[in-house]
Amino acid sequence: MATFGYTRTCFQCNERKNDFYNDSILCMDCFRGYPLCLECGLNERNKPHPWCADCYQQFRHEQPAVVTVKEEYVPPTLLTRVTDGSNSFREVLKLFVDRWDRRKSQCPEIIAAYTITNDYVRSRYTQYKDQLQANGKDPNEMVHFHGTVLVCDLLSSGVECNNLKCGVCGISQEGFDENRIGHNIPRFQRFGRGLYLAPNSSKCHDYTQGSYNVRAMLVCKVALGRSYNLTGNQSNLTGPPNGYDSVYGQNSPNGVLNYDEVVVYCSEAVLPTHVIVYQRDGIGKIAM
Template identity: 35%
Template structure:
C-alpha cells in the first residue's frame, strides 16, 4: 500500500466517524394508551400522599348534609384515561382558553351505580363488563351526554346534560352500592366549566347551555334543594379519582365479592370501548 492510499484510507475512516457522530439519535415514541387503568393511592407512600390528602380533604369538607354522618374514606384511586380521551379534553380546554382567556376547571363529585366490587380491595382494579355497572361504563368511555337521564335520578332539572355536584354528600345520594356491600363509590371528576349560566329555578327543557355560555350552575334557592353543575358536551368532563367509602349511617356488613372475571381478551386487557358504546346503558 502506498503512503497516499493509506492517507486516503485513514481520511475515509475519519470521515465515517464524523458522519456517525452527526447521525440523529433514535427517538423513542411511547406506545399509545388505549385503556383506562386505576392506581391505588397509598397514604403511607410519599409520592401518593399529596394527592391522597387533597382528594380526602375535598371529600370531607364538601360533605354538606348534616343529617348524614360523614363517612370514613377507605380507599382512593387515581384514574388514568386512554390517550384519545385526554386529547379531546385538552383540546376543549384549549378552546375555552382561547374563548375566555380561562378554563374554569373544577373538581366535582358524581354518584352513580356500582354493580361490581371494583375498588373494594387494593388489587381489585379491573373494570367489569356488566351493562348495569355505570361506574365501570363511565371509567371506560368517560361521561356521555347520550346517556343523560338513563339512571332514572328523577327530574333532570336542567335537561339532558352531565350532572355533577360540589357537595360530596349530594353525590352520595346517587351512589348505589352492590347488594350487601358496605362500600360506596363516588367519582371525582375534573370539569371544564368555562363561562357558567347561574340558575335558581329548574329548566328541564335545556339541551345546551344558554347562548354565550358553556355550562349551567344550579344554585340552592326557590325550587332547588341542591347545587348542580351541568355540561352538555362529552369532552367537557373526565373522571379523575374514585373514592371508596363506608356507607353513611350503616352498620358493617359482609361484602359479597365479585366473581373472578373470565379469561377473555377483553377482561385481560381492560380494553377501552368506543365512546359511543351501547353497552353502557345506565349512568
C-alpha cells in the first residue's frame, strides 16, 4: 500500500520521495526489492508480503495486518574482515597476486580482505545456476575480479556504508544491478551494456577509484554458462547472442583486447564473495 504525502528521504536509497510503503521509511521502489522481513529484519520476507513466515504467524492474530519498518532497525553487517595471516587471507592474497600481470607493473600491497555474506544475493545466484542446469547447460562457474569505486573509509569503519556512489558497499549490499551500469565509473562498453569482470586483477585495477589512500576490488563467482567468444568490438550488444549466456572477450594477436574479460547481462549471474583493499598509488612488495 503506497502512502503519498510530504517529500522525505528513503531509508534505503537515500533519495527524496513522496510515495512510501504504508507510511514506513521505505519508498515503494525500495520496498519491492527489500529482501528482509519488515518486522524482525532478520529472515527473508515472503514477497510480495512484508513479513517472513514466522512473523506472519505471530502477528496475524496479535497485530493489525499493516506492519511498518522500525526506524531503529539497523541492517546486519555483510562484511567481515578476514584475519591477517589466516589461511583464508593467504588464499585471497594468492589469487590477487597470481593474477596480477607483472609485465605491466608490480603488484600492489594488499592491506585487508573482507568476506561478503549476503544470503539474498547468494540465493538468486544459486537459482540462476540451477536454471542453467535445468536447461541442460554447465553453469561454467569461474572466479573473476571486478573493479569499482570505494568512497568510504572501510578500513576504519569495518562495515558497509550507505553512500550510493560507493560501488564496493553498494554491490556488497544489493549485488550487481544492471540499472546502475556505468553510474560510478563510466567506461567504454566493448561488448554492450553488461556486467564486466576479468580473470586478471591487474585488468580490473584500471577500473578502480579509491579514497583514504587505498583502493578496493571485488572477487566474484560468475556463472558464465555457454560463452560466446569475441576478439573484436561489438558495442551494440544488449545481451549474449542467441543460444549463449555470456560473452568472453579474448586477448589475441589480431584482437583489440590487452586482457581477457567476460560479460554477463543479468545481475543474478554474479556473486560477490570478497572485497580486497590494497595500496592505492605506491607499489609495495608483498610477503608470500
